[in-house]
Amino acid sequence: MAGTPPDPGIEVREATLPGIGKKYVMPLRTGGNLVIVVRPDGERHLYHFPEHDDRPSDAFTLDEDEAQQVANLLGRALVPAPDLEDLDLVLGALELEWVELPEDAPVVGHSLGSSQLRTRTGASLVAILRGGRAIANPGVDVAFEAGDTLVLIGSHDQTAAARALVLG
């Protein structure tokens, strides 16, 4: 399920055309109106009315599939891009560290609890990626295996200490 798209706050006038369908009129900031008539069979008629004009300067018709495709195209460009500055702000003091365990890593075969990872380094283990699966928030009795990827979170010093601990 897609989330609710953000409301851009543009007033759209809706009218019923009895026997024909629904009409939506959206004023454009560049002047004029975009008019969309939706038929009960799914057909969409689109019109551009220039400013101060009662006659469309351009019109075309989309069937249901074409309308869906246009919606996809328009929607794709509208997915909000992640704001990198915000991300830095939140993560500024935090680091996510991904560590893959080689066979000779000292913690292999030991449980998370016995490694005392959090107590000794301050970093938290948020997940273990094993064979394409993720073990989120592993419990203290989960044992490390060779080939595991550990996802650690903490300050720069904490994650560095944790890396040193698990790799030996």
Next chain:
Amino acid sequence: MTALLDLGVMAAVLYAGAWGSRRLRLSPVVGYLALGTLLGPYGPLPLVRLSPTVDLMSELGLVLLLFTMGLEFSLARFVDTAGPSARAGVVDLANLAVGTAVGLAFGFGWLGALFLGGVVYVSSSGVIVRLLSENDLVAYPEAERTLGVLVFEDLAMVVVLGTLGLLTAGAGWLDLAGALLFLALYGVLLRYGRPLVERALGREDEALVLLVLASVTLVAVGAHALGFPEAVAAFLLGMAFAESSHRQRVERALASWVHVAAGAFFLGVGLHVDLASALEQLGLVIALLTATLLAGALTGYLGGLRSGLSRRASLGHAVLLVPRGEFSLVIASLAASVGALPPEVRAAIQGATPLYVVATVLIGSFAFRHYRRIDARLARLLESPEARARRLRRREDLDSVTLD
């Protein structure tokens, strides 16, 4: 086998009428009326007789037509657009007065004149919706207004017909009491019957079509027995059913019945037309056409302006309202059954209405087809100097765009 033969001939003639109309790009109503007149007992080629079968289908067509109009009429939707539509609709009411005035001038008396007013007042939703779609005019601002005014006209006409029905129901207080009883029962249905209607219409399609057919016909007959016009009763029942969540299912289930029976109704109207005596009404038809086209141009324009349309769109609004159709024929056939009207008035209404309807559909279809060209000419006439400058500037802008 006679009944079956009558039905077969009727279906074949309807088919031919629909096919011919499509070839000429006209509403099928025109084809049904024309073939009914030409092939009817008074026509030059009397192939179709007035049979009990055609009478039955035609009577059914009348109530089913009104029932479907009621079904498509939603009070909620009307209230939605009531503001501008009502402002234009009130101006449009003048056409009822114009038709009545013509009737009075032709010596119809008040009652006959009011019926004639009704005949010329209501534009045809069926014809106009079809023409708007075919000519891709649905997005024009005047199309929205015109469709709103059509709803207003339907409502106004149901009120007028109901009142006329009450006035002509017969002399006694008993009839008036009966009609009021019907309205009271209808009020109870609207107020308390909703869950019942909702449940009853929630059946599978086979049960649904039978249930709807039974209720429409029996309610019509019951209303008639109580002295209330059956056509109005069918409309009101449609309106009540439209409030349920099964409106579209009812419409679909009944669609083929409506096609056949409404066709039979229009054909039946044609069958009763005696072309020779209808042509005697030519003077009346011409008077009606002249009066209503002129008055319609004025009321359409003023109504459009009053409801906030531009001058250009207001002129368009006046043009879009020209075609008359099903409702006019319904009113004419109701008039034919009113005993209080003198026979010559009934004959005049029956003869003049089909000619008038066909003339307005022809004029309307022509106007719709050449709408853009007519509209552009009219627009030049109305154009203000600033608008003209804007248009020329826009054209220059477009000319300066090149593809490379």
